[in-house]
Every structure is written in C-alpha cells, then in structure tokens.
Amino acid sequence: MKRFKLLIVFSVILILQSCNSQPEKINGVSFVAASEAVNNDHITPVVNVNANYAAVMPFGFIRNLSHPEVVFNTKRQWFGETSEGVKQYVQELRKKKIKIMLKPQIWVWHGEFTGYIEMKNEANWKTLESSYSKFILEYARLAHEVNADIFCIGTELEKFIDNRPDYWFKLIGEIKQIYKGKLTYAANWDEFKRTPFWDLLDFIGVDAYFPVSNSKTPTVEECLTGWEQHKKVINTISEKYKKPILFTEFGYRSVDYSGREPWKSDTNMMQVNLEAQTNTTKALFETFWKEDWFAGGFIWKWFRNHSKSGGENNSQYTPQNKPVEDLIKTHYALYK
Structure with a gap:
C-alpha cells in the first residue's frame, strides 16, 4: 500500500512538471x-516582465525614399541610436542576464515606409549599396565585439532587396566573415514569403503585423480564427x-480596431481600447508560442523610463503600465 501511494505521488509530480515545463522561447522586448x-x-522592468531577450536598435537615417546615403553615428543622434549607446545598453542588459538581438534600422525622413526605398538610376543604387554596407558592417563588427546573440541584417527593406538581390547575397557573406553568431532579417508581414535569402540565415524574421480582425473590440476567438490562414x-x-x-516585431496598439491594420501608427487613431490590445496579443501567444517551429519574438515596443511610459490613457503600441503587460509577464514566465 505504501509503495502504491508513493507511485501515485511520483506520477502526480511528473504530470505537474510536464504541465509547467514549456520549451524555452525568445521572450523579447x-x-x-x-x-x-x-x-x-531601466532594466529591472524588463526582467520583471520575464523577458529573456532585448532587441537593441541603433539607427541610420535617409533623407527620402530615393536618396542613396545612410547617415549614422552622428552627434545629432540620440545616445541610444549610436554605437556608443549600443555598447552601454548591452552592458547594462547583460548584467541582468538579458540576451541581445542587435537590430540596426533605417529611418526615412518624415517616417516614410522603408520598404519603399528605391533608387532611380544605377549610380544611386551603387551609392546606396556602398552606404548601407558601411552602416550594417559597422554594426556587424559591434555585434561581434559585444557578442550579441542574434544580429538582424536589415528591417523591412523590400524594394531594396527586390531590386538588388545579388548585393544582399554578397552582403550576407561579408557579414558572416565578421560576425559568427545567429543571423536574421526582419521582413514585413507581407514581404517574408518573397525574401530570397532565408537559406543563408538562422531565423526567418517576420514583423508580424498581420490583419486578424475587423472588429472594434476583437475577441480572442475572432483573432484565433483570423490567424488560421x-x-x-x-x-x-x-x-x-x-x-x-x-x-522580430509583434504587438498591437491599444486602440479601436487594433487587429484590422496593426501596422498603422496614424495619429488620427487615438480612441483608447485596452481590451482590444489585450485580446489580440493573447490570440497571438496562443497561436504561436506552443509550436516547435516557432522561436519566439520581440514585443513592440519597450521604453527606457518604465514608470512614465504607456499607461491606461495611452493609445500606442507599448504594453507598459497597461493590462497587456500582465498578460505578457504571465505568458513569458511559461517559456523561460
């Protein structure tokens, strides 16, 4: 009888361990x-939400969509947008055992979509290639120096890739001569199916702003259905x-119709809807995190000064100080 009871106890322990142990994912901000x-x-709130990764994002700047020169590491930039800032951010994040994806990005003047960057002649294409190489290879060297866990070679540059695929294949080879860690590219949600060089990278990176519901306040069930295809x-x-x-990015604004066009950051969308943000995020977690072919993701976006960021009157993407932050914290805890 005693042996039988011990077997029951042992079986219960195994069941509980099975329920509580999930494969580790990239739970990123x-x-x-x-x-x-x-x-x-500034780092403690990242730890408190049970994140194990942070995307650190320096910036280069382009004057307009047909301008061929990337400007970066200037005194006019914010500290965190420069190489010096990256080193300092990584150092502080690492103290809390947060792993790093270094994700250099391009900002086009007035916030125009980077996927539309396209030159008007061959000379300008060559200039852009040379300029982008200087930009991304400098950060590849920095990724090597700080031992970044993942390096993202670009973000939402569809027309640049469509027009100049040979350049990108060559660039990836040059990056691999410098940085020996994991590589990805952040393709837009409607771009990733056509990205030609996934064979050469370690992760298929997707900025996951897929439309999943047309409702003003989408339910979790509606969004789960919306994700199926x-x-x-x-x-x-x-x-x-x-x-x-x-x-490489995922998340929703806390606004009405948050699941309809999640990529939109229009200033005329200001009606706060915290339930919409929570439901769309919950459905995304339930759809993907359990899959063994899914590595994880990075919530968009997390600000340095947590106590003054987000809040229940904020209509933007950040989950900070909103109900969805507790959802993320609970979910990330399952996959650490």
Whole structure:
C-alpha cells in the first residue's frame, strides 16, 4: 500500500512538471533607443516582465525614399541610436542576464515606409549599396565585439532587396566573415514569403503585423480564427527552408480596431481600447508560442523610463503600465 501511494505521488509530480515545463522561447522586448544612458532602474522592468531577450536598435537615417546615403553615428543622434549607446545598453542588459538581438534600422525622413526605398538610376543604387554596407558592417563588427546573440541584417527593406538581390547575397557573406553568431532579417508581414535569402540565415524574421480582425473590440476567438490562414503560410515557409520563425516585431496598439491594420501608427487613431490590445496579443501567444517551429519574438515596443511610459490613457503600441503587460509577464514566465 505504501509503495502504491508513493507511485501515485511520483506520477502526480511528473504530470505537474510536464504541465509547467514549456520549451524555452525568445521572450523579447524591443528596447527603444533613448537620448540618455540606461541603468539598473531601466532594466529591472524588463526582467520583471520575464523577458529573456532585448532587441537593441541603433539607427541610420535617409533623407527620402530615393536618396542613396545612410547617415549614422552622428552627434545629432540620440545616445541610444549610436554605437556608443549600443555598447552601454548591452552592458547594462547583460548584467541582468538579458540576451541581445542587435537590430540596426533605417529611418526615412518624415517616417516614410522603408520598404519603399528605391533608387532611380544605377549610380544611386551603387551609392546606396556602398552606404548601407558601411552602416550594417559597422554594426556587424559591434555585434561581434559585444557578442550579441542574434544580429538582424536589415528591417523591412523590400524594394531594396527586390531590386538588388545579388548585393544582399554578397552582403550576407561579408557579414558572416565578421560576425559568427545567429543571423536574421526582419521582413514585413507581407514581404517574408518573397525574401530570397532565408537559406543563408538562422531565423526567418517576420514583423508580424498581420490583419486578424475587423472588429472594434476583437475577441480572442475572432483573432484565433483570423490567424488560421496566416499561420498556415508562415508554417509552410518555415518547412520550406527548414528554419524557425522569429517574430522580430509583434504587438498591437491599444486602440479601436487594433487587429484590422496593426501596422498603422496614424495619429488620427487615438480612441483608447485596452481590451482590444489585450485580446489580440493573447490570440497571438496562443497561436504561436506552443509550436516547435516557432522561436519566439520581440514585443513592440519597450521604453527606457518604465514608470512614465504607456499607461491606461495611452493609445500606442507599448504594453507598459497597461493590462497587456500582465498578460505578457504571465505568458513569458511559461517559456523561460
């Protein structure tokens, strides 16, 4: 009888362990570059939300969509947007055992979409290639120096890739001569199916702003249904290239109709809807985090000064100080 009771206890323990242990995922935050350095007070909220990764994002700037020169590491930039800022951010994040994806990005004047960057003649294409190489290879060297866990070679540059695929294949080879860690590229949600070089990278990176619901306040069930067809396509690409999917960005604004066009940051969308943000995020977690072909992702976006960021009157993407932050904290805890 005693032996029988011990067997029952042992079986219960095994069941509980099975229920509580999930495969570790990349539970990331997109750590926004700021004008100042960071310290323990800025990193602790990242730890508290159970994140194990942060995307550190320096910036280069282009004057307009047809301008061929990337300007970066200037005194006019914010500290966190520069190489010096990256080093300091990484140092502080590492003190809390947060892993790093270094994700250099381009900002086009007036916030125009980087996917539309396209030159008007061959000379300008050559100039852009040379300029982008200087930009991205400098950060590849920095990724090597700080031992970044993942390096993202670009973000939402569809027309640049469509027009100059040979350049990108060559660039990836040059990056690999410098940086020996994991590589990805952050393709837009409607771009990743056509990105030609996934074979050469470690993760298929997707900025996951897929439309999932047309409702003013989408329910979790509506969003789960909305994800079904997208998920099939995403899984097909993963199987085709035998690479895991990484959501290099994901998240929703806390506004009405948040699941309809999640990529929109229009200032005329200001009606706060915290439930919409929570429901869309919950459905995304339930759809992907359980899949073994899914590596994880980086919530968009997380600001340095947590106590003054977000809040229940904020209509933007950040989850900080909103109900969705507790959802993220609970969910990330399952996959640490």
